Amino acid sequence: MSVRSAAIRVPATKYPVERLTLSNGLRVVLSPDRTAPVVGVAVVYDVGIRSEPEGRTGFAHLFEHLMFQGSENLEKLAHFRYVQGSGGTFNGSTHFDYTDYFETLPANALERALFLEADRMRGPRLTEENLRNQVDVVKEEIRVNVLNRPYGGFPWLKLPPVMFDTFPNAHDGYGSFVDLESATVSDAAEFFERYYANGNAVLAVTGDFDVAEATRLVEAHFGDVPARKAPPRPDFAEPDLTAERRESYTDRLAPLPAVAAAWRVPDPIDDLAGYLPYVVLAEVLTDGDASRLVERLVLRDRTVTSVGGYLGFMGEPFAVRDPTALVLQAHLPPGGDVDKVMATIDEECQRLATDGLASGELARTQARMVTHQLREIDAVLGRCLQVAVLEQQRGAPELVNELPRLIAEVTEEQVVAAAAALTAQRRASVEVIPGGGNK
Amino acid sequence: MREVPALGPNRPMKLPKIVEQTLSNGLTVIAIRRPTVPLVEVRLRVPFARANLARAAVLTQTLMSGTDGMSGVEIAAELQRVGGALSAGADPDRLLVAGNSLVGGLGRLLEIMASVLTGAAYPAGEVATERGRLADRIRMALSQPAHLAREALYKRMYGRHPYAVQTPTPEQVLAVTPGAVRKLHAERIHPAGATLVIAGDITPQKAIDTAERALASWVGDGKDVELPKVPPLEPGPLTLVDRPGAVQSSLRLALPAVPRTHPDHAALQLANLVFGGYFSSRWVENIREDKGYTYGPHSTIEHAVAGSSLVAAAEVATEVTAPALLETMYELGRLATLPPSEDELEQARQYALGTLQLGMSTQAGLAGLAATYAAFGLRLDYLAEHAARLAKVTVDEVAAAAAQYMAPARLAGVVLGDAERIEPSLSALVPLTRAGSESA
Numbered sequence: 001m002s003v004r005s006a007a008i009r010v011p012a013t014k015y016p017v018e019r020l021t022l023s024n025g026l027r028v029v030l031s032p033d034r035t036a037p038v039v040g041v042a043v044v045y046d047v048g049i050r051s052e053p054e055g056r057t058g059f060a061h062l063f064e065h066l067m068f069q070g071s072e073n074l075e076k077l078a079h080f081r082y083v084q085g086s087g088g089t090f091n092g093s094t095h096f097d098y099t100d101y102f103e104t105l106p107a108n109a110l111e112r113a114l115f116l117e118a119d120r121m122r123g124p125r126l127t128e129e130n131l132r133n134q135v136d137v138v139k140e141e142i143r144v145n146v147l148n149r150p151y152g153g154f155p156w157l158k159l160p161p162v163m164f165d166t167f168p169n170a171h172d173g174y175g176s177f178v179d180l181e182s183a184t185v186s187d188a189a190e191f192f193e194r195y196y197a198n199g200n201a202v203l204a205v206t207g208d209f210d211v212a213e214a215t216r217l218v219e220a221h222f223g224d225v226p227a228r229k230a231p232p233r234p235d236f237a238e239p240d241l242t243a244e245r246r247e248s249y250t251d252r253l254a255p256l257p258a259v260a261a262a263w264r265v266p267d268p269i270d271d272l273a274g275y276l277p278y279v280v281l282a283e284v285l286t287d288g289d290a291s292r293l294v295e296r297l298v299l300r301d302r303t304v305t306s307v308g309g310y311l312g313f314m315g316e317p318f319a320v321r322d323p324t325a326l327v328l329q330a331h332l333p334p335g336g337d338v339d340k341v342m343a344t345i346d347e348e349c350q351r352l353a354t355d356g357l358a359s360g361e362l363a364r365t366q367a368r369m370v371t372h373q374l375r376e377i378d379a380v381l382g383r384c385l386q387v388a389v390l391e392q393q394r395g396a397p398e399l400v401n402e403l404p405r406l407i408a409e410v411t412e413e414q415v416v417a418a419a420a421a422l423t424a425q426r427r428a429s430v431e432v433i434p435g436g437g438n439k
Numbered sequence: 440m441r442e443v444p445a446l447g448p449n450r451p452m453k454l455p456k457i458v459e460q461t462l463s464n465g466l467t468v469i470a471i472r473r474p475t476v477p478l479v480e481v482r483l484r485v486p487f488a489r490a491n492l493a494r495a496a497v498l499t500q501t502l503m504s505g506t507d508g509m510s511g512v513e514i515a516a517e518l519q520r521v522g523g524a525l526s527a528g529a530d531p532d533r534l535l536v537a538g539n540s541l542v543g544g545l546g547r548l549l550e551i552m553a554s555v556l557t558g559a560a561y562p563a564g565e566v567a568t569e570r571g572r573l574a575d576r577i578r579m580a581l582s583q584p585a586h587l588a589r590e591a592l593y594k595r596m597y598g599r600h601p602y603a604v605q606t607p608t609p610e611q612v613l614a615v616t617p618g619a620v621r622k623l624h625a626e627r628i629h630p631a632g633a634t635l636v637i638a639g640d641i642t643p644q645k646a647i648d649t650a651e652r653a654l655a656s657w658v659g660d661g662k663d664v665e666l667p668k669v670p671p672l673e674p675g676p677l678t679l680v681d682r683p684g685a686v687q688s689s690l691r692l693a694l695p696a697v698p699r700t701h702p703d704h705a706a707l708q709l710a711n712l713v714f715g716g717y718f719s720s721r722w723v724e725n726i727r728e729d730k731g732y733t734y735g736p737h738s739t740i741e742h743a744v745a746g747s748s749l750v751a752a753a754e755v756a757t758e759v760t761a762p763a764l765l766e767t768m769y770e771l772g773r774l775a776t777l778p779p780s781e782d783e784l785e786q787a788r789q790y791a792l793g794t795l796q797l798g799m800s801t802q803a804g805l806a807g808l809a810a811t812y813a814a815f816g817l818r819l820d821y822l823a824e825h826a827a828r829l830a831k832v833t834v835d836e837v838a839a840a841a842a843q844y845m846a847p848a849r850l851a852g853v854v855l856g857d858a859e860r861i862e863p864s865l866s867a868l869v870p871l872t873r874a875g876s877e878s879a
Contacts, residue, residue, distance in 0.1 A: 364519035
């Protein structure tokens with residue numbers, strides 16, 4: 001069986017994608033799909049962890065919480081009650097390069113959701129009482145996800161400070177309690193003024209609506225948000241590593257060792273063609289029992305109990321900007337040898353770089369990646385968030401339909417070249433030393 | 440002030456096209472058409488009550504590890520070729536094999552499913568590898584407060600019922616032999632009583648024909664194993680489980696509940712929402728948005744085949760553990776003794792109805808719902824019937840359900856946390872009992 005004949009036919013989706021820009025500068029993406037009576041609404045602001053000021057670690061996330069605490073025409077708690085009282089769900093999340101706010105609702109609540117998002121785009125109610133309350137809530141969130149559990153923040157909070165040197169890329173995005181407690185209402189007002197301009201935002205709507213009607217509603221609710229321009233986006237670039245970096249820390253709750261390693265990758269936005277082979281490589285290495293590292297490390301050598309690989313420290317390959325990385329992480333059995341695991345990973349990358357891929361290996365990996373992409377966008381919200389971020393970072397929301405083809409067009413030569421670039425001297429890694437009683 | 444826009448007219452719930460058929464081997468197949476993305480989801484549910492915990496766990500991890508004709512790696516590669524994957528899991532009620540693929544791969548996906556159902560070999564080497572991994576995963580779970588709290592709660596709730604212990608120990612897992620797994624498979628993995636759900640960009644009858652061709656060779660019959668009903672929840676002292684040095688306490692409070700088909704179910708579901716079942720509930724607005732004690736408190740009605748229960752869960756800062764419990768008891772007591780407002784009920788009702796629509800708007804959501812309902816003898820038309828019941832529930836019915844099921848006097852609960860720091864203040868509020876060592 002030749003590699004060529006093993007290639008699958010890559011199915012495509014044909015979601016319509018309409019783009020418009022309001023006179024105040026707000027960019028809008030509309031993608032209708034009338035097969036279920038639900039809609040997704042998302043507003044994405046082009047500000048994230050990397051834009052936090054020094055001395056204010058965790059501020060982008062804290063501010064995200066404040067955007068739910070009332071706005072021009074809405075008391076505290078009103079946003080939640082209007083969304084859920086319409087039969088919908090909501091959330092927001094803070095990433096390295098963006099912050100999103102979103103709702104999924106029955107289609108008859110579309111106009112209400114647009115109203116709610118427009119209202120807080122005009123301005124959240126920033127009060128001392130709400131700030132102190134949400135500092136407390138965020139501290140509990142950090143305790144749940146980081147401080148009160150083993151492997152908290154591993155590796156997304158632990159690897160960036162090893163790999164990067166500058167504050168924007170290296171600092172703890174959840175934030176220190178000292179910094180969070182130091183935050184003031186005027187910090188929040190300045191942050192809103194600078195980064196939450198409509199010119200710095202994208203609104204996306206997906207699901208069961210008529211485009212003309214939705215356009216009218218968007219104009220009606222967002223059209224009079226005062227125009228404010230996007231701030232210039234800083235250059236976060238850092239040079240690639242020229243010598244290996246390796247650190248370790250003791251996790252007092254962890255019962256078993258773990259390790260994560262990262263290598264810089266090409267610019268995901270400016271060099272998509274150069275970046276895609278790394279996205280595919282991560283899956284060749286770690287997707288399922290037939291992947292290189294699972295077969296070798298888990299099933300054959302039994303030197304790890306699990307291994308995973310992905311792009312970007314949050315594992316969202318098409319929602320991250322440069323500089324970012326391909327990340328591999330592994331959990332080891334009791335007494336496991338991290339050095340040996342790292343050496344085997346190097347060996348397997350070298351073998352891939354030297355011997356190439358097996359017949360059908362690339363095509364089957366790509367087929368599975370296509371399923372993952374299609375599955376993500378089957379949900380009205382998954383589609384909404386994807387088109388919003390693709391518009392914001394690339395001005396290309398139509399990629400939502402094209403990613404399967406682009407993934408399938410990555411060639412064996414490109415994957416081999418990517419594997420050859422995962423060398424030890426370009427690697428940043430962090431090891432978890434178990435400090436927990438083996439209960 | 441700007442007016443918040445009114446809602447547009449409600450769009451009626453539309454069920455997808457569904458065909459159900461029992462195959463000649465006794466397998467029930469439910470095929471659901473949702474032609475959005477060109478994928479298909481599959482869920483195979485096999486009754487597994489009273490299966491030995493450790494053997495069941497090893498079985499699920501090695502079901503896909505090889506047949507006479509294919510190695511585990513070959514199985515994984517063959518599935519990938521059609522964009523597919525399959526995985527297995529077990530709980531005290533059932534074994535579930537779940538997966539998906541590109542829609543053109545449905546035939547191959549089901550063929551591979553059939554080959555492991557009829558010919559899983561459980562090779563000794565693979566079984567040894569997987570039980571080692573499983574033991575490590577259990578060791579990791581035993582360091583997670585959420586897992587420890589849940590384990591303690593199940594013991595508190597279920598006493599001697601099989602639901603009381605749902606995770607085997609690492610030692611039990613490491614002692615499982617390939618022979619024991621093969622025996623369990625032979626005894627329990629049969630098409631009679633099992634349900635296969637296929638959902639996606641399919642024509643239902645054609646998908647059923649595909650399933651018939653692929654799975655016809657899976658035959659056999661086993662005994663029908665049923666669990667006794669869960670014992671009634673026994674109210675009593677709060678069980679304190681020590682976790683020295685914990686910076687948060689895990690509150691887990693159980694209350695009685697009723698199955699989906701019970702006449703009180705819709706009213707209890709709405710009462711639970713008003714209390715703590717969604718963000719805009721009294722409990723969340725109180726202990727998170729007012730007091731800042733916690734990040735994500737949540738109460739849920741959990742349905743298992745042998746019984747239903749309501750569980751309220753929150754991780755709260757160690758220093759406010761007792762105040763958080765106080766507010767929790769206050770909110771439960773308030774709802775059990777005073778009716779909610781019409782507005783509160785209406786808000787909860789809209790949420791319950793809307794999330795039914797959201798839950799059935801994806802292929803994976805439909806497949807999951809259909810497989811879950813099938814375990815209780817229900818079909819997706821339950822969604823429409825339940826929506827009609829939710830629409831009619833009155834304030835009085837919600838108040839009655841809260842009084843009957845959610846009164847703080849009926850609580851059975853556990854708190855996992857730093858006992859030295861939380862015991863004095865907790866014991867000022869409620870009687871406490873100390874659990875034995877938390878270690879497994």
